[in-house]
Amino acid sequence: MPGVILPFPGGVVRSGSKVGARHYKGMIASTNDAYCPTVRPRTKSELPDGVNAVLEIVLDGLDAPSISRAMRAGIDAACRPGVKAIGAGNYGGKLGPYHFHLRQVMADE
Amino acid sequence: MSDLVRLTLRAAIDQPVELDGLTPDRTSNMSGRDIATLPVFVGSRRAALGDFFTVEGERSDRVHIDGDLRNVDGLGAGTAGGELLIHGNIGNRIGAGMRGGWIDVRGDAGDEAGLGMQGGALRITGDAGARLGAAAAGASKGVTGGEIVVNGTVGVDAAARLRRGLVVVGGDVGADAARAIIAGTLVVFGQTGANPGRGSKRGSIVALGEIDIPSTYEYACTYQPTYVRLLLTYLYRRYGLASPEATLDGAYARYCGDTGVPGKGEILKFQQV
Numbered sequence: 214m215p216g217v218i219l220p221f222p223g224g225v226v227r228s229g230s231k232v233g234a235r236h237y238k239g240m241i242a243s244t245n246d247a248y249c250p251t252v253r254p255r256t257k258s259e260l261p262d263g264v265n266a267v268l269e270i271v272l273d274g275l276d277a278p279s280i281s282r283a284m285r286a287g288i289d290a291a292c293r294p295g296v297k298a299i300g301a302g303n304y305g306g307k308l309g310p311y312h313f314h315l316r317q318v319m320a321d322e
Numbered sequence: 323m324s325d326l327v328r329l330t331l332r333a334a335i336d337q338p339v340e341l342d343g344l345t346p347d348r349t350s351n352m353s354g355r356d357i358a359t360l361p362v363f364v365g366s367r368r369a370a371l372g373d374f375f376t377v378e379g380e381r382s383d384r385v386h387i388d389g390d391l392r393n394v395d396g397l398g399a400g401t402a403g404g405e406l407l408i409h410g411n412i413g414n415r416i417g418a419g420m421r422g423g424w425i426d427v428r429g430d431a432g433d434e435a436g437l438g439m440q441g442g443a444l445r446i447t448g449d450a451g452a453r454l455g456a457a458a459a460g461a462s463k464g465v466t467g468g469e470i471v472v473n474g475t476v477g478v479d480a481a482a483r484l485r486r487g488l489v490v491v492g493g494d495v496g497a498d499a500a501r502a503i504i505a506g507t508l509v510v511f512g513q514t515g516a517n518p519g520r521g522s523k524r525g526s527i528v529a530l531g532e533i534d535i536p537s538t539y540e541y542a543c544t545y546q547p548t549y550v551r552l553l554l555t556y557l558y559r560r561y562g563l564a565s566p567e568a569t570l571d572g573a574y575a576r577y578c579g580d581t582g583v584p585g586k587g588e589i590l591k592f593q594q595v
């Protein structure tokens with residue numbers, strides 16, 4: 214996809230991350246425990262039953278249209294049997310001013 | 323200096339003998355005569371190692387012992403380096419508190435093998451008794467490093483209070499395995515006895531066979547942990563301990579606990595297809 218890269222090796226981050234950390238002020242990112250299946254009983258999990266893995270795809274893009282195009286292509290590719298849900302994290306706005314709403318992204322063509 | 327020191331049992335030992343002074347790192351700078359005069363305790367009576375064994379070789383950190391030593395306790399305790407190979411059964415506390423080196427028992431071992439171990443490797447090709455790799459009486463920590471691999475079955479209270487390191491059981495393990503562990507890993511190829519991981523704060527139990535998950539552990543998810551594949555591959559390459567093919571790529575159910583502590587430990591239960 215033009216204007217877009219996947220900054221992580223292989224493009225996939227297992228379980229994902231959240232901005233900041235609960236117990237360490239200096240830590241800029243930590244495991245997104247609400248979406249981590251392996252610690253489900255130990256935290257306030259947001260995962261529905263039957264979810265055993267959460268994969269996060271991180272995109273860096275030159276502009277908003279490029280990101281939207283890439284997200285649309287990625288979601289099309291990810292819609293396979295066994296996938297329970299697809300969502301997008303905006304981290305409460307902590308990661309920047311841009312929001313990409315999935316219904317709007319998928320509606321644009 | 324010789325390639326190895328070989329000890330051969332003169333006659334069967336029919337009463338408990340304490341032999342905790344013989345370690346391969348000590349024999350590396352001892353003459354054959356010095357080795358033969360190492361103290362041995364028969365009950366409260368002091369004797370010499372040469373009274374029980376013929377000694378061949380000197381000044382080597384490789385010690386090979388032939389004979390049935392099931393009444394010999396404390397052998398290799400505190401070993402810091404070198405190689406100790408026993409062709410036959412051995413008594414209690416083999417390799418207790420060892421800090422380094424390699425101890426290989428080609429037979430069965432008694433109770434408390436690898437008790438409070440700190441480093442090195444202890445390999446037992448037969449069965450082992452109770453409290454394998456456990457904590458000494460009154461100690462807050464058990465094994466703090468190193469590897470213990472038993473091909474056969476193991477008694478109760480294995481790996482109790484494990485702090486670090488790896489304990490592997492090729493067969494079944496008795497009740498109360500990995501009790502109150504703080505870290506480290508217990509791998510069981512066979513059936514795991516009652517109450518595994520009771521009171522554990524951290525650490526892992528990898529159960530390839532049958533296991534009853536305690537009620538104080540909570541189900542998290544079913545997944546394919548990469549580290550288990552690495553661990554099982556390592557065990558095959560270093561110790562020749564082969565795992566069923568399915569356990570390498572198969573699914574494992576992860577349980578968190580012990581929630582009664584509360585702890586951050588885990589039980590990984592292989593999912594039979």
